[in-house]
Every structure is written in structure tokens, then in C-alpha cells.
Amino acid sequence: MNKNLAFLGLGLMGGPMAANLAQSGHRVKAWNRTPGRPGIEIAKNGGAAIVTSIQEAVETADIIFTCVSDVPDVEEVILGDRGVAKFARSSAIVVDMSTIGREGACKIAAKLQEYNLRFLDAPVSGGDIGAQNGTLTIMVGGDRADFIECQPFFEIMGKNIHLCGPVGSGQAVKLCNQVLCAVHAIALCEAMQMADIQGIDPNLIVEVCSTGAAGSWALSNLGPKIINSDLDPAFPIEHILKDLRLVAETISTSDKNLPGVELADRLFKIVKELDGGKGAKQGIQAMIRAYREAE
Ligand code: NA7
Numbered sequence: 001m002n003k004n005l006a007f008l009g010l011g012l013m014g015g016p017m018a019a020n021l022a023q024s025g026h027r028v029k030a031w032n033r034t035p036g037r038p039g040i041e042i043a044k045n046g047g048a049a050i051v052t053s054i055q056e057a058v059e060t061a062d063i064i065f066t067c068v069s070d071v072p073d074v075e076e077v078i079l080g081d082r083g084v085a086k087f088a089r090s091s092a093i094v095v096d097m098s099t100i101g102r103e104g105a106c107k108i109a110a111k112l113q114e115y116n117l118r119f120l121d122a123p124v125s126g127g128d129i130g131a132q133n134g135t136l137t138i139m140v141g142g143d144r145a146d147f148i149e150c151q152p153f154f155e156i157m158g159k160n161i162h163l164c165g166p167v168g169s170g171q172a173v174k175l176c177n178q179v180l181c182a183v184h185a186i187a188l189c190e191a192m193q194m195a196d197i198q199g200i201d202p203n204l205i206v207e208v209c210s211t212g213a214a215g216s217w218a219l220s221n222l223g224p225k226i227i228n229s230d231l232d233p234a235f236p237i238e239h240i241l242k243d244l245r246l247v248a249e250t251i252s253t254s255d256k257n258l259p260g261v262e263l264a265d266r267l268f269k270i271v272k273e274l275d276g277g278k279g280a281k282q283g284i285q286a287m288i289r290a291y292r293e294a295e
């Protein structure tokens with residue numbers, strides 16, 4: 001396990017993930033595009049060496065983790081003029097942990113083959129708390145041998161690690177995960193509204209319904225946040241909207257439709273526009289505002 005690691009993108013998720021890798025005794029060079037972000041300090045405090053260019057981070061790395069935002073961002077970091085592909089050592093493994101959909105992952109993997117670089121897609125679920133506690137669910141797509149090589153590092157960042165199939169499969173499973181998150185958010189908000197209509201204490205809904213067939217992660221974790229008006233982001237609306245765009249792009253290649261996803265997308269977009277666009281920065285539980293502030 002004596003490997004050199006690079007971690008690119010020290011946001012809400014990447015900062016603590018890099019910190020956990022470094023804290024476990026691994027040599028981690030970590031980079032973030034914008035200096036001064038909180039995640040940089042978090043990674044540094046975990047023991048990562050902070051560097052100021054992708055080149056510096058990856059030129060000695062055996063495994064390169066990326067966790068940035070959207071498809072063009074991952075492409076820029078990995079395939080751009082000053083990106084990973086230009087500077088990485090031949091046969092290094094690039095592990096992208098962002099959510100970018102299957103098509104994006106497959107394109108990057110194909111391009112990296114031209115540089116003799118290996119690729120795994122490894123999107124995660126579990127939010128910032130999961131990233132901090134090293135309890136993420138990690139959905140991996142790619143070659144089994146590459147997966148096995150990276151498994152010890154996945155086990156530091158997560159608790160439930162799954163090889164889902166060839167490259168792109170981790171992303172495919174992650175988009176199903178995001179469909180569940182989005183539709184569960186609707187179910188949660190509507191149960192909260194139903195409690196309100198009937199004059200029932202919403203705490204009772206969380207307490208009672210969590211234990212029965214209606215229980216869900218959303219109800220147990222996001223329910224109390226709605227009740228306490230805590231709309232801070234563990235997972236921001238701007239990211240679920242990005243993911244629902246990826247879902248919509250995927251659906252458009254089929255003859256199917258997902259009306260629940262369409263509704264969630266509409267409700268999240270209403271909240272996104274609130275507070276002069278700052279609604280996009282709130283957590284997905286802020287969907288409740290689409291019900292309450294549109295009343
Ligand atoms: P955050 O907290 O919004 O962080 C995004 C990170 O991505 C942050 O470090 C950004 O750097 C970096 N980023 C975004 N675009 C670029 C480009 N073009 N080049 C370099 N770096 C970039 O997101 P999370 O950590 O919550 O989530 C990351 C991914 O995991 C995302 O796909 C989620 O859906 C799941 P910055 O500080 O802005 O320079």
C-alpha cells in the first residue's frame with residue numbers, strides 16, 4: 001500500500017476525503033483551483049501536502065483522485081491543457097469521484113487510454129458528513145484489477161464499496177441513487193405538508209413513520225432539518241439539479257419518462273431562484289420552500 005496519491009478538488013466532499021487519506025498515513029499531494037477555500041485547510045490539517053498546480057500533484061502519483069463539479073470541470077482537470085493527462089506517470093490510475101453520468105465517464109476513460117492511463121469512475125453518496133466520517137457509499141465502474149488496487153483507499157473514504165461493472169457503471173448506479181434522493185425529497189416535503197394541514201406535530205411524523213414501511217434516510221435525516229429550519233447544504237440544490245440534468249439527458253436516449261423526477265426538478269428550480277438565486281446553495285431539504293413560499 002506504499003503508494004503516492006494525488007487529490008484534486010478540495011470542496012465540501014474532496015477536502016475531508018483527502019484529509020482522511022492523509023490521516024491514514026498515506027502520502028497525499030492535494031490541489032484546489034481557488035486558494036483560500038475551507039477544504040484546503042481541512043486537507044492540510046489531515047496531513048496532505050498542499051500544492052499549487054495539477055502538475056505538481058500528479059507527476060509522482062500512482063493514483064489520482066478527482067472530485068470536482070460537472071462534466072466540463074472534470075474534463076478540464078483531467079484532459080485540459082494543464083490537466084492530469086499531460087503530467088501523470090504512464091499507467092497511473094485516475095479515479096473520478098464526481099457525479100458526471102455514464103457518458104462523461106466513458107469519454108474520459110477512452111481518452112485516457114491514449115495516454116496509457118487507467119480510469120475508474122467512483123461517485124459517492126453520503127454527503128459531507130459521510131465524507132468527514134469516512135462512511136461514504138462508493139459506486140465504482142471499471143476494471144476489476146484496477147478496483148482491487150484502489151480498494152484500500154476506498155475503504156478509508158467509505159464503508160460500502162461496490163464494483164458495479166465496467167467503466168461508467170458507477171455513474172449509472174449513482175444516477176439511480178439521485179433519482180431516489182430527488183423523489184424521496186418530494187415524499188418528505190409532502191408528508192410534512194400533510195402534517196401541517198392536519199395540525200399534527202411534524203416531529204411525530206419523523207418519530208413514528210421512520211420505523212414503519214414509510215421510513216427513509218430522507219425522513220430520518222432531512223425531516224428534522226426541515227422541522228428546525230436548518231436549510232444548510234450537506235448536499236446543495238445546485239448539485240442535485242446538475243444530477244437531474246444528467247438523468248434527463250440519459251432518459252432522452254430512451255422512450256421512457258420519469259414524471260417524479262420532472263416534478264422534483266421543477267420544485268428544486270423554484271427554490272434555486274429564491275433569494276436572488278442564492279436558493280441554489282441551500283441543501284435539498286430546502287425543497288420545502290417550493291411548497292411553503294409558493295402558497
Ligand atoms: P463543491 O463543494 O461545490 O466543490 C467543488 C470543487 O470542484 C471545488 O474544489 C472547486 O474548486 C472544484 N472545481 C469546480 N470546477 C472546477 C474546474 N473547472 N477546475 C478545477 N476545479 C474545479 O462540491 P462537492 O465537493 O460537494 O462535490 C463534488 C462532486 O461530488 C460533485 O460532482 C458532486 O455532485 C459530487 P474551486 O474551489 O471552486 O476553485
